[in-house]
Amino acid sequence: MFRKYTVQLILVTLGGIITYLAYEELIGLYTLSVLMFMGVNIIMSTSLNLVNGNMGEFSCGHAGFMCVGAYVSSLLGVLLFSKDKIFGPPLLNPDLAIYFFPLVIIAGGIAAAFAGLLVALPSYKTRGDYLAIITIAANYIIISSIENLNVIGGSRGFMGMKKVINAMEDIIYLPWMVIWVFVFTVATVWALRRYTSSTFGKGVAAICQDEVAAEIMSVNTNKIKTITFMLSSGLAGIAGGLFAYIIGYVNPGSFNILKSTEALVMVYLGGMGSLSGAVLSAILFTVLLELLRPLQIIKWVVIPLLLIVLMQFRPEGIMGNRELSDIFPRLKRFYKFK
Amino acid sequence: MQTQTTSSMPVLEIRKMTQRFGGLVAVSNFSVTLGRNQLTGLIGPNGAGKTTVFNLISGFYQPSEGEIFINGTPTAGLKPHKVTSLGVARTFQNIRLWNQMSVLDNIRVAQHGSLDYGFFGAMFRTRSYVDCEAKIEKEARELLEIFELDKQADELPTNLAYGLQRKLEIVRALSEKPQLLLLDEPAAGLNSVDAQELIRLIHWIHETFDVTILLIEHHMDVVMELCSEIKVIDFGQTIAEGTPEQIRNHPAVITAYLGDDTI
Ligand SMILES: Nc1ncnc2c1ncn2[C@@H]1O[C@H](COP(=O)(O)OP(=O)(O)O)[C@@H](O)[C@H]1O
Ligand SMILES: [Mg+2]
Numbered sequence: 001m002f003r004k005y006t007v008q009l010i011l012v013t014l015g016g017i018i019t020y021l022a023y024e025e026l027i028g029l030y031t032l033s034v035l036m037f038m039g040v041n042i043i044m045s046t047s048l049n050l051v052n053g054n055m056g057e058f059s060c061g062h063a064g065f066m067c068v069g070a071y072v073s074s075l076l077g078v079l080l081f082s083k084d085k086i087f088g089p090p091l092l093n094p095d096l097a098i099y100f101f102p103l104v105i106i107a108g109g110i111a112a113a114f115a116g117l118l119v120a121l122p123s124y125k126t127r128g129d130y131l132a133i134i135t136i137a138a139n140y141i142i143i144s145s146i147e148n149l150n151v152i153g154g155s156r157g158f159m160g161m162k163k164v165i166n167a168m169e170d171i172i173y174l175p176w177m178v179i180w181v182f183v184f185t186v187a188t189v190w191a192l193r194r195y196t197s198s199t200f201g202k203g204v205a206a207i208c209q210d211e212v213a214a215e216i217m218s219v220n221t222n223k224i225k226t227i228t229f230m231l232s233s234g235l236a237g238i239a240g241g242l243f244a245y246i247i248g249y250v251n252p253g254s255f256n257i258l259k260s261t262e263a264l265v266m267v268y269l270g271g272m273g274s275l276s277g278a279v280l281s282a283i284l285f286t287v288l289l290e291l292l293r294p295l296q297i298i299k300w301v302v303i304p305l306l307l308i309v310l311m312q313f314r315p316e317g318i319m320g321n322r323e324l325s326d327i328f329p330r331l332k333r334f335y336k337f338k
Numbered sequence: 339m340q341t342q343t344t345s346s347m348p349v350l351e352i353r354k355m356t357q358r359f360g361g362l363v364a365v366s367n368f369s370v371t372l373g374r375n376q377l378t379g380l381i382g383p384n385g386a387g388k389t390t391v392f393n394l395i396s397g398f399y400q401p402s403e404g405e406i407f408i409n410g411t412p413t414a415g416l417k418p419h420k421v422t423s424l425g426v427a428r429t430f431q432n433i434r435l436w437n438q439m440s441v442l443d444n445i446r447v448a449q450h451g452s453l454d455y456g457f458f459g460a461m462f463r464t465r466s467y468v469d470c471e472a473k474i475e476k477e478a479r480e481l482l483e484i485f486e487l488d489k490q491a492d493e494l495p496t497n498l499a500y501g502l503q504r505k506l507e508i509v510r511a512l513s514e515k516p517q518l519l520l521l522d523e524p525a526a527g528l529n530s531v532d533a534q535e536l537i538r539l540i541h542w543i544h545e546t547f548d549v550t551i552l553l554i555e556h557h558m559d560v561v562m563e564l565c566s567e568i569k570v571i572d573f574g575q576t577i578a579e580g581t582p583e584q585i586r587n588h589p590a591v592i593t594a595y596l597g598d599d600t601i
Pocket of ligand 2: 388389390431
C-alpha cells in the first residue's frame with residue numbers, strides 16, 4: 001500500500017530538492033527568500049482560514065499574533081545564543097542553537113497562542129461584527145505595546161537574529177532557514193488537517209453552521225472556540241518567528257492591519273474553509289506580490305482591485321469550500337492525507 | 339442502552355418552574371415528574387410556552403424560578419452541553435441540523451460528550467483517538483442503518499427529503515444514548531402520510547430503546563394516539579393533565595383549543 005505514504009514521499013522529496021538546490025546555491029537568494037515567504041504565507045493563510053473559514057468568525061487582526069511570535073522567538077533566540085547590546089553575552093553556548101532553534105520558534109507560537117486568548121475569551125459572548133472589532137483592537141494592543149517597550153527597540157525594531165542563524169551554520173553548514181520553514185509549513189497544514197477532520201475538530205464546523213445546536217448537542221462550544229483561536233494564533237506566531245529569522249529584523253510596524261489584511265485576502269482568494277484553497281492562494285499571492293513589486297506602493301491599489309473583481313465574479317474564491325480531493329476525486333486513489 | 343439508575347428516581351423532575359421574558363410570563367409554575375420509560379405529551383396552542391419548557395430543560399435558559407432535576411441531579415447553572423451529558427437529548431421545532439456536513443458527520447459531532455481524547459489526541463492520533471473514532475463511526479453507521487438512512491450517510495442533510503431530515507434529527511438525538519428524549523413538534527410540516535409514519539417511528543423508538551420521552555405536539559390526535567400521560571398548557575399555565583381520555587373531555591382544554599365562546 002503505497003497510497004498511505006505518497007504524501008510523505010512527495011514532501012520528503014520536495015524538501016530534499018529545495019534544500020539541495022539551496023545548499024549548492026543553484027537557486028539565487030532572491031528566489032529562495034520568495035520561497036520562504038511562501039511558506040510563511042501558507043502558515044498565515046491556513047491558520048486564519050481555521051477561524052474565518054471553518055469557524056465562520058471574522059478575525060482581522062491575525063498579524064498581531066504573528067507579531068507576538070516574531071518578538072518572542074527573536075528575543076529568546078538572541079538572549080540565549082548571541083551577544084547583544086541589551087542582553088549582554090549569550091546565556092547558553094551558541095553551539096546549542098542548532099538544537100534549540102525549533103524550540104525557540106515553538107515558544108513564540110505558544111506565546112502567540114496565549115495572546116489569542118485576547119480574542120478567545122470575548123468570543124464566548126460576542127460574535128460576528130463585534131468580535132471582528134475586538135480582533136482589530138487586539139492587533140493594535142499588541143503592536144502598540146511593543147512600540148512602547150523601548151528596552152527592545154520600541155518602534156525602531158529589534159535585530160540580531162542573523163547571528164543565531166550564523167551560529168547554527170558554523171556548526172553544520174546547511175540552509176537552516178529553508179529547512180525549518182519547510183518543516184513548519186508542512187507541520188502546520190498537517191496539524192490543521194488532523195484537527196478539522198477529527199470528530200473533536202468538527203465541533204468547529206458545527207459552531208459555524210449552528211452554534212446553538214452545537215452546544216445543545218453536547219459540544220463544549222467555549223472550549224472548542226478557545227482551542228481554535230489559540231491554535232490559529234499560535235500558528236500565526238510560528239509564522240512570525242520564521243519571518244523574523246528570515247529577515248533578521250523585526251519591527252512592530254510590519255505587523256499592522258495591512259499585514260492582517262494580506263492574510264484575509266489569501267483566505268478569501270482561496271475559498272473560505274478550504275485548506276487546499278488556502279495553500280494554493282498563499283502560493284499565488286506570494287508570486288503575485290513579487291510580480292507587482294516594480295509597481296511599488298501602487299500594488300496596494302492593484303491588489304485590493306483584484307479583490308473587488310474576485311468578490312464580484314467569484315465570491316466563493318478559487319476553491320469555494322471544497323478541497324482538492326473533492327474537485328479531483330480520482331486523486332484519492334493516489335494519496336491519503338491524514 | 340441500559341444505564342442503571344435506581345428505579346424510584348424520576349428521570350426528569352421539574353418543580354414550580356417559572357420563566358419570564360421581561361414582562362411576559364412564558365412559563366408559569368410548571369411542575370412535572372417523569373418516571374423511566376414514560377411517554378408523555380406536552381400540548382397547547384401556539385405560543386403557550388411549550389418550546390420554552392424544552393429550552394429550560396436543556397439549559398439554554400436558566401429558569402427565573404424553580405428547579406429542574408435530571409436523574410436527581412439539579413441542572414441549575416449548567417451549560418447546555420453539561421445538561422446533555424446528564425442524559426438529555428432533543429430535537430428542534432425548526433430543524434437544526436448542520437447543513438454543510440454529511441449526515442454521518444451530523445451523528446459524529448453529537449458524540450462530543452463521550453469523546454475519549456482531546457486536542458492532543460487528535461494531533462498525534464493516539465491509540466485512544468483511533469479507537470474512539472472507530473467506535474463512533476461504527477455505531478453511527480449502525481444507527482443510520484437501523485433507521486434506513488445508511489444510503490444517505492455521505493449526503494448533506496439539505497439533500498434529504500423534509501421528512502427524512504426530521505427523522506435524522508431524531509436519530510442524532512438518539513445517538514447520544516439519552517435517558518430523556520425531548521421531541522419538539524416532530525411531525526410539524528409533514529403531510530399526513532409522513533406524519534403517520536413518524537408516529538409509528540416514535541412508538542417504535544419508545545418500545546425499542548430504554549428511553550423516557552417528552553413529546554410536544556401541536557396536533558391533539560397525534561398525542562392522544564401515542565402518549566399515556568398528557569399535560570396541557572396555555573399562556574404558560576398548566577390547565578390540565580391526565581390520560582388521553584381525561585384530556586379529551588376536559589372543559590379547559592376544549593376552551594383553549596376551540597376558543598372561549600362565553601366571552
Ligand atoms: N427568548 C425569548 N424572548 C422573549 N420572548 C420569548 C422568547 N422565547 C419565547 N418567547 C415568548 O414566549 C411565549 C412562548 O413561546 P414558545 O415557548 O415558543 O411557545 P410554543 O412552543 O408553545 O408555541 C411566546 O409568547 C413567545 O413569544
Ligand atoms: Mg414551539
